[in-house]
Amino acid sequence: MNWDDDTDTGTGAERLVGAAADGEDQAVEAALRPKDLSEFVGQEKVRQQLDLVLRAARQRGATADHVLLSGAPGLGKTTLSMIIAAEMNAPIRITSGPAIQHAGDLAAILSSLQEGEILFLDEIHRMSRPAEEMLYMAMEDFRVDVIVGKGPGATAIPLELPPFTLVGATTRAGLLPPPLRDRFGFTAHMEFYDPGELQRVIHRSAGLLDVEIDTEGAAEIAGRSRGTPRIANRLLRRVRDYAQVRADGRVTREIAAAALGVYEVDGRGLDRLDRAVLEALLKLFGGGPVGLSTLAVAVGEERETVEEVAEPFLVREGLLARTPRGRVATPAAWTHLGLVPPQAGGPGIQGSGQQGLFGA
Numbered sequence: 001m002n003w004d005d006d007t008d009t010g011t012g013a014e015r016l017v018g019a020a021a022d023g024e025d026q027a028v029e030a031a032l033r034p035k036d037l038s039e040f041v042g043q044e045k046v047r048q049q050l051d052l053v054l055r056a057a058r059q060r061g062a063t064a065d066h067v068l069l070s071g072a073p074g075l076g077k078t079t080l081s082m083i084i085a086a087e088m089n090a091p092i093r094i095t096s097g098p099a100i101q102h103a104g105d106l107a108a109i110l111s112s113l114q115e116g117e118i119l120f121l122d123e124i125h126r127m128s129r130p131a132e133e134m135l136y137m138a139m140e141d142f143r144v145d146v147i148v149g150k151g152p153g154a155t156a157i158p159l160e161l162p163p164f165t166l167v168g169a170t171t172r173a174g175l176l177p178p179p180l181r182d183r184f185g186f187t188a189h190m191e192f193y194d195p196g197e198l199q200r201v202i203h204r205s206a207g208l209l210d211v212e213i214d215t216e217g218a219a220e221i222a223g224r225s226r227g228t229p230r231i232a233n234r235l236l237r238r239v240r241d242y243a244q245v246r247a248d249g250r251v252t253r254e255i256a257a258a259a260l261g262v263y264e265v266d267g268r269g270l271d272r273l274d275r276a277v278l279e280a281l282l283k284l285f286g287g288g289p290v291g292l293s294t295l296a297v298a299v300g301e302e303r304e305t306v307e308e309v310a311e312p313f314l315v316r317e318g319l320l321a322r323t324p325r326g327r328v329a330t331p332a333a334w335t336h337l338g339l340v341p342p343q344a345g346g347p348g349i350q351g352s353g354q355q356g357l358f359g360a
């Protein structure tokens, strides 16, 4: 699956509701990470399955099978990798696909692993081809061929590796070559969290950050967190600031709503850009269909920004559809912005004189 939401785009990280980690997230996330499976909120199926895999390996006194974690940014892949190490009582080595450009880089890491060590390979879909091929053999046979010398005299010296567990993480499982995907004994697909689960994440984080919050305050933040614990934690921090400066520090529904109103994150988690796209689509183009380029000009953004930053969440929320004829708003989009969809043939949208030109 392709989780384009905010990844690899410059604009993504600066948004309060962007799913990619920003500098502040990186600084505080370590403190908020659940340390073992029982603390890890939600993802029931993944937790159950992983618990079995790890428990069985522990009972056998063996190294756990290789694990692939796939899912959108901020759903807990890095967190789970650390939990796997903790549950296996094993050290963890952390690296990433982009950091491994040459097969030699990977050989150096693999050959220095201890028995039972967890190798966390983040963004595994961004590894170079030769490194990938070396990884196949390492995963399957715990062996790598180290090439010594150059040209016709070069020889491959096989090097035995201690058994280790590879934990790969990717936001784009679809980009993994099948031979690589097949070498993982267990694949965990992380789903977006439902509001109840996010509420638990928020309560847990509030406890760690020493923030007083009631059930309704947590629910208010959860509803705006786009199914993503990282965003929930970030919104909680902004709400905490507001509660501290403008009130007595306690987070209630009113305080949370007012705080996130200041940051223009609406009740459903849409921010200014998301709403600008929807508003243009509804008010200027009668709900579409309209081409992406035209829509982008109308909101004064780059095509890519609209397509990669705003649209994925709007599509996921069922507010916007991408059709062969262009972008189309769903009835839910009209409702969300408090507008009335145009009747077939009749005048529709309040305050817009343009539906004659563009209306459906």
Ligand SMILES: Nc1ncnc2c1ncn2[C@@H]1O[C@H](COP(=O)(O)OP(=O)(O)OP(=O)(O)O)[C@@H](O)[C@H]1O
Pocket: 019, 020, 021, 028, 029, 030, 032, 033, 034, 039, 040, 041, 042, 043, 072, 073, 074, 075, 076, 077, 078, 079, 080, 171, 201, 229, 230, 233
């Ligand atoms: N199930 C969970 N329970 C509680 N907190 C969670 C959970 N999942 C994620 N978090 C919190 O969300 C933050 C982001 O999680 P994490 O860094 O693991 O995401 P990720 O999937 O690795 O994201 P990326 O794709 O950007 O690397 C962490 O600080 C963690 O505290």
Ligand SMILES: [Mg+2]
Pocket: 077, 078, 079, 122, 169
């Ligand atoms: Mg991560």
